[in-house]
Amino acid sequence: YTGKQKILDSAGQIDKFNKRFGNKS
Structure with a gap:
């Protein structure tokens, strides 16, 4: 198992x- x-x-x-919440970049 790797962190990737x-x-x-x-x-x-x-x-x-x-x-879901729109364009919250």
């Missing part, structure tokens, strides 16, 4: 969050 998978998962969660 966790980072990618976190990025996915952030992407969902951004899509």
